[in-house]
Amino acid sequence: MATPTHDDLPATILEQSADEQRARAEALFYSIGDGAIATDEFGRITRVNPIARRILGFKKSELIGEWFPKKVISVTDDDVPVALIDRPIIRAFLTGEPITEKTYYRRKNGQKIPVSMTVSPILVNGKPRGAIEVFRDISFEQEVDRMKSEFISLASHQLRTPLSAIQTYSNMLAAGYMGEVSSDQRAALETIINATDRMNELISTLLNITRMESGSIPVDMRPLQVGKLADEILQELALPAAEKSIKLSAKTVGNGPKAIDTDRFILKEIITNLVTNAIKYTPENGAVKVTVRLRAKNVLIHVADTGWGIPKYSQSQIFSKFFRGHNVVKRETSGTGLGLYLVKGLVDTIGGRIWFKSQEGKGTDFFVELPRTAQVSAGHDTAAGV
Amino acid sequence: MARILVVEDDHDLNNAYCIILKNEGHEVETAYDGKEALTKLKHFSPQLILLDLLMPVMGGLEFLQAYDLMKSHPDVKVLIFTNMENSPEVAEAYKLGAHRCIIKSWTAPHNLARVIDDALHAKRPKNGSAKAAA
Numbered sequence: 001m002a003t004p005t006h007d008d009l010p011a012t013i014l015e016q017s018a019d020e021q022r023a024r025a026e027a028l029f030y031s032i033g034d035g036a037i038a039t040d041e042f043g044r045i046t047r048v049n050p051i052a053r054r055i056l057g058f059k060k061s062e063l064i065g066e067w068f069p070k071k072v073i074s075v076t077d078d079d080v081p082v083a084l085i086d087r088p089i090i091r092a093f094l095t096g097e098p099i100t101e102k103t104y105y106r107r108k109n110g111q112k113i114p115v116s117m118t119v120s121p122i123l124v125n126g127k128p129r130g131a132i133e134v135f136r137d138i139s140f141e142q143e144v145d146r147m148k149s150e151f152i153s154l155a156s157h158q159l160r161t162p163l164s165a166i167q168t169y170s171n172m173l174a175a176g177y178m179g180e181v182s183s184d185q186r187a188a189l190e191t192i193i194n195a196t197d198r199m200n201e202l203i204s205t206l207l208n209i210t211r212m213e214s215g216s217i218p219v220d221m222r223p224l225q226v227g228k229l230a231d232e233i234l235q236e237l238a239l240p241a242a243e244k245s246i247k248l249s250a251k252t253v254g255n256g257p258k259a260i261d262t263d264r265f266i267l268k269e270i271i272t273n274l275v276t277n278a279i280k281y282t283p284e285n286g287a288v289k290v291t292v293r294l295r296a297k298n299v300l301i302h303v304a305d306t307g308w309g310i311p312k313y314s315q316s317q318i319f320s321k322f323f324r325g326h327n328v329v330k331r332e333t334s335g336t337g338l339g340l341y342l343v344k345g346l347v348d349t350i351g352g353r354i355w356f357k358s359q360e361g362k363g364t365d366f367f368v369e370l371p372r373t374a375q376v377s378a379g380h381d382t383a384a385g386v
Numbered sequence: 387m388a389r390i391l392v393v394e395d396d397h398d399l400n401n402a403y404c405i406i407l408k409n410e411g412h413e414v415e416t417a418y419d420g421k422e423a424l425t426k427l428k429h430f431s432p433q434l435i436l437l438d439l440l441m442p443v444m445g446g447l448e449f450l451q452a453y454d455l456m457k458s459h460p461d462v463k464v465l466i467f468t469n470m471e472n473s474p475e476v477a478e479a480y481k482l483g484a485h486r487c488i489i490k491s492w493t494a495p496h497n498l499a500r501v502i503d504d505a506l507h508a509k510r511p512k513n514g515s516a517k518a519a520a
Contacts, residue, residue, distance in 0.1 A: 153470065157440060160469035164490040165398040171494045177405060200491045218477060 034136040035115075041129050043068045043089060055115070055137050057108035068133075073106040092121045093128045102138070114138045145214040152210040156203050163203075167196040205338050208269065209321075212345040219266065219349060223259040226267065226299050226370070227252030227292045233271050234290065241279050247287040248279070256294035260372045266346050267370070273339045274303040274366050282307035282363070301368040309360040318356070319344040387411045388506050391432040393423040393449065394467065395441040399490070403436060403467075406495045407502070420449030427453070432462060434506055437484070439468045439475050447478055456483035463505045467493075 026047075029036055035052030039045055048063045056063075056072060063071060068089055074082040084090055088099040098120040104112045117135035121128045173181060174189040181189065211217040230250045241248040252258075271290070278288040286306040293300040310318055317323045322337040347354045351371050358364035390412045394400040400416050407414045415430045417423035421444040423435070439446035446466065455464055466479045466487040476487050485505055493501070 153473065157469050160491045161396055161399075164469065165396065165402070167491055168399060168402045168495065172402060172405065175495055177409060177495065196491075203491075218474065 029132075032134060034134050036132065036134050037063070037068065037072070038132045039068050039089070039130050041093075041127075043093070043131070045071065046130065052135070055107075055113065055135070056105060057111075062108070068131075075104045075106055075112060077104070079112065088117065088119045089131055089133060092119045092131055096121055096123055096126070096128065105135070114142050149210050149214045152207060156207045159203055160200065163196055163199055167193065167200070170196065202336060205336065205342055209338060209342050209345070212342065212349065217266065217346075217349060219263050221261045221263055221350075224262050224264050224267065225258050226260060226262075226301065227258065227294070229264065229268060230271060230290050230292050230301070233268060233275060237272070237275055237279065240276070241288065244279065244282070244284045244286075246279055246282055246284070248275075249287070250290040250292070252292040252294065254294035256296050256299065257372065258294060260299050260370055262350050262370055266350050270343050270346050270368060271301065271303070273343045274368070277339055278303055278305035278307060278364070278366075281305070286363075298372055299370050301370070303366045303368075304363065305365075306363040309362055309364055310356075310358040311360050315356075315358065319354075387413065388433045388502075389413045389415075389431065390502070391415050391417065391423060391426060391430060391435045393417045393420065393435060393441070393446070394438045395419055396438075402495075403498070406498055410499045410502075412502075420444030420446060420452065423449055424452055434463045434465065434502060436465050436467050436502075437479075439466060439470060439479065447475060447482065450479060450482040450484065463508075465502065465505055 029038065029047055030049050032049055033051070035055045036047075036049040037045055037052050038047040045063045045066050045068050048058075048060055053060060053063070058071075069084055069087045074087060076082060082103065088101050088103075092099050098118060100116075100118040102114065102116050105115050106112055114137070115135045116138050117133055119131055119133040122130040122132065170189050170192045172178065174186055174193065208217070227250075230252070234248055234250045238248060275288060275290060282288060282305045288306075289302075289304045291302040291304070293302065314323070319340050321341045323341070324337040344354055347368055347370075352369055354366065354368050356364060356366045390407055392400055392403045392407070392414060394403065394416075395418050397418070400418065404414050404416060415426055415432070417426050419441045423437075424444075437446045437449065444452070446468075450464065453459065455462065460483075463485040464479075464483065466476060466484045467490055468476065468487065469490050470476060479487065485508070486501070488498075488501055
């Protein structure tokens, strides 16, 4: 996003006197509904609006003339001061680009407050002449997010408890714990078990989406052989593939190192979702192939199917929440439209990227590229071993 | 054959686990919350505890703290049996010495018997290095 320059200003503004322009800029600055701080080209604070003073707890006189990165302390989630080179205002000066981020500021009284901020450099002839940072206190939003996650987590638990009882007793009946069952009774029990499995998957997906949206999925980056994980997942999915006579195969190619730093639970969720979708939306006697390509700087996971494909007109929406292709809704009624939305969010969480190509009637290819070294996206918790 | 304590507040599930485990030849005692489990443990020395996390009176995490698993009972294996997969509570349970986490609603009876058998023969993982297992 380019910052407006002198040449972009309308002629009417150029005709205004310097005093009038200054007064207008001042009024505009002080009427911003969020905290706003302006600095000169050295990062010294030149203007502070009342909301910024209220959020930070400083008087105007305590801020004006001070070096912004030193006076307004930014800390991480773990209370570690953010390094100067990583401060958005420094990066904005260096790159000449606006930067939007979430961070924590320390108030004058030492209290840590979460803020969402955007800092834009003021460029004159391509050179930074100052910066304006606009920020707001997001404590309330974070609290609402936390409460929402807690509610969904508890609600999911309460939904799963009776479901677990139905599932466990149905499985026990089918396994003969309560005596012999006829083939008709076994078929009925299998219907109950399949339905509870689907209900469980739906609850898991909702729970994961809630955690992903609130950035509270624990991320545990450890060395992992992606090829081995893909083999393991395909073994688990052999049964649903066999039921549709779909040929399921996995291979690992390339000369890159075998292991990458990633989160096993999250990557398993990603690959399982992609392969499950491929099986679900591929007609009988088709094929689903997983190729793990080990490269020097990253790993590419390619999931290819010979399925119904995604119509061109809806390809731009496939990572949207609740989206389902019109061509598959007629054939497969059990999907929720949440799987790919979750997959995209999880790929972002572990610092990867996802894309696809698809041709209706021919099949779909999904690609997930993951970096070799851990890159957890901002706003996500990290946790050791969950 | 092993001595197993099942700590689960849902009576239907508690009863189901008892049937499955007794069917496998294990000696089983039951408790419906952490406090009752601590009382049972005065007279019953299990090799393995199947522990729910979210329970009334005393939950699974409080029980693990009170039981002082890592220091006082290092040979007892604790399997967390929960529906809160990948949650901070599960991470905390690992820190307190739990051996493994099993998701209740993903675990068929024959899998439960297998997971318990594996746990009885396995060494305790380092803190925090284990993952939820179906």
